[in-house]
Amino acid sequence: MLVNENKNPLFFVSGSSFNLYDLLTKFCQHHNIPKAPFLLRNLGLDNEKWFKLNTDKYKKAYIEEILQMYPDLSFILIGDSGQKDPEIYTSLCEKYPNQIKAIYIRHVGDQARLDEINALGQQISADFLVMNHSKEAIKHLKNKNWGVDSILK
Template structure:
């Protein structure tokens, strides 16, 4: 059934491209890079080739109103991707090449890096379209960013997003949809103390931070703006794709997706331990427990924000007794700050 729907979707997309191309209905196409990450020898970055939506992809002074946010939400999920686009990337003279897939996503990997410029912090990547398979107007270049960690410090941080740093009502589908439509980045609510906690943990990018979330890449711009607005440290967002693919049905399952991407981060930074931060609302405790069982020497601590029922609290507390590393069920960010200070991880 998946193959039939996938094949049908591809045919519909092809017809759509041909019709829009014939009648000049395409908006300008852009490279939309997501933040990447790497070490001193290897780095990865990915993104998407999309039609440009000014309300999403440009700075604007539109009011944070219901109707503006409704339009933004619609445009985020109604995005028009461009497949088969060839790209070149350059990082301090090193080149990499790739092609966008059927959903417009591209993945670029730089290997055998020996640049002394790759120190802790953010580094620019020049991206360029080298072949466009459709007769479209497009911006041929864009600049991406990669977070480099030298692994000289003791740990990194991997965090969830919904109900971990941002109040999302993830357990209540209707509330979550209303919140998403009614509020954009400035009016979304962070949990108190999140900015202080994460800034102290990463210590000026010496300890890398990664957001691995079940949220969709369609919300990427909002999440970036949210963190900027609320002074939450800059970090790569590793999110999920919405769509139909050979490995997914509408969207990837949360647990295997999160486990897989946490393992990729572990592979990139084999000398680091990690503090895992999530919430009790969904499956973060079980996912992090699974990671701990497989990589007990890579987990420094687990912090879970309690956002659910007392029954769920007891479940998480029971799980915490099965690990030999600090496992904190926190009611607020200050509890995590105090715990990290007590252990000498922050100052």
């Protein structure tokens, strides 16, 4: 866990398996993304792993555990529209409205999916941004003055 003075911890929760860990850490290094723990799936053949627990439930459970572990912190959830990140994040926002500050979704689908996502965003109180590029999220963060300048060097 990464905890710096006056900064919230950063977590990477992914449905990817642990065998992608090296690739993910190299990607983060290459793009100057701060170090943080990766909460990845332990794929296997038993009932508690790959074949039984779908990615949606896995991600939601891990994120919910983090929210419960840090009830006094607020979070920004970042994902994409390719799977169910918007649905997972908005349901968590409804359950933990005081902890979810914003949801950022990188759009990777068609217009119908974009319409679905925008409708979800209108149902929550947190800031909801659908973006084509991470630069839009950075601009939003800076406009909100959420103290991210030291992270976004």
